[in-house]
Amino acid sequence: MVSARATAVAPYFFKAFNHPASKQTYYDGGVYHNNPINVAERERKLIWPSVKEPDVIISIGTGRILDISKVTEPARVKAVASKGLISHGIFLANVAKDHIAASMDCEQTWRDFRSAKGVTSAERYRYIRLNTALKNSPPRLDDVSKMGDLRREAREQFEESYEIKKLARRLVATSFYFQPDNDSLSKAEITGT
Numbered sequence: 001m002v003s004a005r006a007t008a009v010a011p012y013f014f015k016a017f018n019h020p021a022s023k024q025t026y027y028d029g030g031v032y033h034n035n036p037i038n039v040a041e042r043e044r045k046l047i048w049p050s051v052k053e054p055d056v057i058i059s060i061g062t063g064r065i066l067d068i069s070k071v072t073e074p075a076r077v078k079a080v081a082s083k084g085l086i087s088h089g090i091f092l093a094n095v096a097k098d099h100i101a102a103s104m105d106c107e108q109t110w111r112d113f114r115s116a117k118g119v120t121s122a123e124r125y126r127y128i129r130l131n132t133a134l135k136n137s138p139p140r141l142d143d144v145s146k147m148g149d150l151r152r153e154a155r156e157q158f159e160e161s162y163e164i165k166k167l168a169r170r171l172v173a174t175s176f177y178f179q180p181d182n183d184s185l186s187k188a189e190i191t192g193t
Contacts (some may be wrong), residue, residue, distance in 0.1 A: 006019065009026055056167070056171065059128070059129045060130050062132075086146055096123070128167055135153065138174070
């Protein structure tokens with residue numbers, strides 16, 4: 001419960017989480033890394049240093065604006081009085097963004113990640129970004145009444161998607177590992193063709 005509380009501290013909606021044991025103050029991970037793909041890549045290299053590249057890298061977003069001309073107004077947050085807000089006011093003022101800027105930032109982070117990796121057109125199938133294209137302005141962060149609408153938009157967009165089905169098959173295929181005992185087996189003998 002502590003880590004869930006620490007990672008979900010969206011500024012202005014929840015007060016900062018102060019962890020007495022470590023004497024650390026925590027905020028939502030999106031404050032620093034709205035798209036944490038670079039964090040995940042660093043951790044992957046630490047956990048599996050001998051693996052050059054994974055079979056598939058999937059980045060899942062929380063929605064992006066499909067048509068910026070339909071945006072009626074940015075989704076702003078209201079301040080909640082708390083002890084931590086005063087001491088971190090300057091910090092919060094610098095990191096508080098509306099949802100539109102955050103969604104654009106996430107897509108750019110993904111493009112920058114792929115560019116830095118030098119992903120060729122032949123390798124694009126291994127680097128997948130899934131992010132629902134929202135038809136309207138994103139709802140306020142605390143507007144839970146819009147959850148059904150968001151779920152419906154995502155389902156409509158991805159449910160019958162050929163790319164999603166292809167990705168699902170690829171994920172199943174990566175679950176299997178085959179190494180022949182005899183190195184002299186031909187590709188035809190291995191694949192049965």
